[in-house]
Amino acid sequence: MKKIALLGHGVVGSGVMEILEKNQPVLVRQAGDGVEAAHVLDRRTFPGLAYGDRFTGDFSVIRDDPEVSVVVEALGGVEPAFTWARESILAGKSFVTSNKELVAAKGDELLALAAEKGVWFLFEASVGGGIPILQPLRESLTANRVVAVAGILNGTTNFILTRMFADGMAFGDALAEAQSLGYAEADPTADVEGHDACRKICILASIAFGSHFHPQEVHTQGITRIGPRDVAWAGRWGGSIKLIGRARRTAEGRAALEVSPMLVPGDCLLSRVDGVFNAVQVTGDMVGTTLFYGPGAGKLPTASAVVGDVITALTQPAGSRPVPWGPKKEGLLQPWEESAARAMLRVAGLAPDALETFFPGCRLLGAEEGETALITAAATQGELDAALDAARAAGGNILSRITVLDQ
Amino acid sequence: MKKIALLGHGVVGSGVMEILEKNQPVLVRQAGDGVEAAHVLDRRTFPGLAYGDRFTGDFSVIRDDPEVSVVVEALGGVEPAFTWARESILAGKSFVTSNKELVAAKGDELLALAAEKGVWFLFEASVGGGIPILQPLRESLTANRVVAVAGILNGTTNFILTRMFADGMAFGDALAEAQSLGYAEADPTADVEGHDACRKICILASIAFGSHFHPQEVHTQGITRIGPRDVAWAGRWGGSIKLIGRARRTAEGRAALEVSPMLVPGDCLLSRVDGVFNAVQVTGDMVGTTLFYGPGAGKLPTASAVVGDVITALTQPAGSRPVPWGPKKEGLLQPWEESAARAMLRVAGLAPDALETFFPGCRLLGAEEGETALITAAATQGELDAALDAARAAGGNILSRITVLDQ
Secondary structure, X not given: OXXXXXXXXXXXXXXXXXXXXXXXXXXXXXXXOOEEEEEEEOOOOOOOOOOHHHEEOOHHHHHOOOOEEEEEEOOOOOOOHHHHHHHHHHOOOEEEEOOXXXXXXXXXXXXHHHHHHOOOEEOHHHOOOOOOXXXXXXXXXXXXXXXXXXXXXXXXXXXXXHXXXXXXXXXXXXXXHHHHOOOOOOOOHHHHOOHHHHHHHHHHHHHHHOEOOOHHHOEEOOOOOOOHHHHHHHHHHOEEEEXXXXXXXXXXXXXXXXXXXXXXXXXXXXXXXXXXXXXXEEEEOOOEEEEEEEEOOOHHHHHHHHHHHHHHHHHOOOOOOOOOOEOOOOOOXXXXXXXXXXXXXXXXXXXXXXXXXXXXXXXXXXXEOOEEEEEOOOEEHHHHHHHHHHXXXXXXXXXXXXXXXXX | OEEEEEEOOOHHHHHHHHHHHHOHHHHHHHHOOOEEEEEEEOOOOOOOOOOHHHEEOOHHHHHOOOOEEEEEXXXXXXXXXXXXXXXXXXXXXXXXXXXXXXXXXXXXXXXXXXXXXXXXXXXXXXXXXXXXXHHHHHHHOOOOOEEEEEEEOOHHHHHHHHHHHHHOOOHHHHHHHHHHOOOOOOOOHHHHOOHHHHHHXXXXXXXXXXXXXXXXXXXXXXXXXXXXXXXXXXXXXXXEEEEEEEEEEOOOOOEEEEEEEEEEEOOOHHHHOOOOEEEEEEEEOOOEEEEEEEEOOOXXXXXXXXXXXXHHHHHXXXXXXXXXXXXXOOOOEXXXXXXXXXXXXXXXXXXXXXXXXXXXXXXXXXXEOXXXXXXXXXXXXXXXXXXXXXXXXXXXXXXXEEEEOOO
């Protein structure tokens, strides 16, 4: 029997225990032996559980148990997860986590430390929940230079946007429903403001570019300003609005990262990803466009990704694959102002003629209820900022600005 | 510089050479060293190529070169590929192939031989072209018992069906167009009759169930009988018709495999996969439903998968993962007659009342142009056969029968 330890018995942690209980025959076949959690660390106690006697509140019990070769962390937050990750790795144990905050903040440090100590630091569950995405990116697509990654990386916001699109709900009502269903937290800031999606696109971009990206340096905009008029025009244009995390390789080899609501064309599969599901589209210079879809959160899907990593850590020699990324490279991240895209604008107070002057090459979608909607030609965000300022100076009221997800 | 050899310089083989030429920096990062094809076996010669001097017509040159550690095969067909695979593996070389005929016919033997000799036998490119699907199934989803795999596994037929649906073309015209674009061969039998998709679902099912499935034992039906009336009713029902290869785990633990045109509901992403693209939906008992999408064929996408396998073979120790499947297990494959599904029927010569008698619980879609369309209740194929015989005996003319892809 191979022994692991678990930090945190919340939603994901209890899911890990459930898989270890239910799928032992599968694990035996994959790992060549049974897998058991020798210790579960949690502040709470769970006396009713069959494995209630394995709980501990003391991390050193886990760190100092020589039989434990893999530590699984499902606590969330940077601390104490980071300290315990370091101590686990320094003690010669592989570390598997579902914690995107930890990976986005400290991934480069922990990857380097794990490489030095000859153990695994794995985090498939930190992006896309149960969707296999990091491993395919690190292993199956290795013949490619990644050109772009774009994904629906947050199930809560996708649920809200789906309700707004499919059922005409207002943002606040859809958020309240998401909260009542347990899809959104009491404080939904990290989801609706895009911070969660930003951590995940940083992790994906770090793999794609081989160096660390910090979430606080990435342009991030949430969905709180999306309203029914945006939904209506997007539908008429033939697409949908999704919160997209995107990383692109520019012609100069820089990395253009951003998180924002984007207008997704109806013929792009991402526009069909609804509810709490996630999807990640990866474009490689050789393979072209691929897409990975599945449940982006939830107890068992996330635990499925965690246990998959545990099996890798138990069976495959660390060091057989290159370290996926190193420290941040100065100058690699393109300033958001320089990134080019088309945008959908809703403008009041200016006639179509005037709009075509401020936004040359734009395509007018129509005018109604005192506003005009248009799709601009491709321009950098900085150029668009300047054009919007000019339009405002001429009496225009910019009601919304939504980037178009072009392929 | 790590040395490989290539068998076959056709579409896929020349794509492999192109990736080795263009993406050396990527390969160096992934493999820790450059990768070069020391020998290319082909009957033809290509004097204009930069690597024209590496061609050989003699396999023993490759087999006996101790510097070659990986042999890539992109010939197609069982022989001589099988013989050369055996000889390569016996010579201690890993073997990477894009050849689904070879894997579907001889996978169990070659996997066992590779395990015995401590080398890799890898074939990511044999299913779904450039889509990473076999490696995620073998590695990322290892915490799961696979419940079902269903996929659009043949780009040629998906192109034809897309043209029939989106543009109202007749089957023959769409096939002719596919041929003129190079998507279909002069003899399109293997594609349009479902044999190609059958090899691929057999490979997927072999991984999912851990034992070999032979294509000739799997119920296989192509798309040649799909006509404009089927297309019209499917659209009205709110779905699409796709050639689906499917493997399901039954309640009794048996494997239900089939290839046939299926009616795919509009809310299933598979219904949105158009043109020559492929997609594979994998349902695991823990993760739920995931989907993998991308280019199912083509020079560089397929070569991308091949080179990904080459990097695995060059960098990771063989034997670090369990052998994905062993020999055929007698009795594991459920006879097709016992597999349960709903079906769409088009029937002439019987009134709706009579149809409801023969197909209890059915849902009538409508009647026009002398035919009635209906969706049956779920029944085994054997039960449906019997009901259809009874309907025929009463004067019914069964115009078509298309299985519904239920989740």
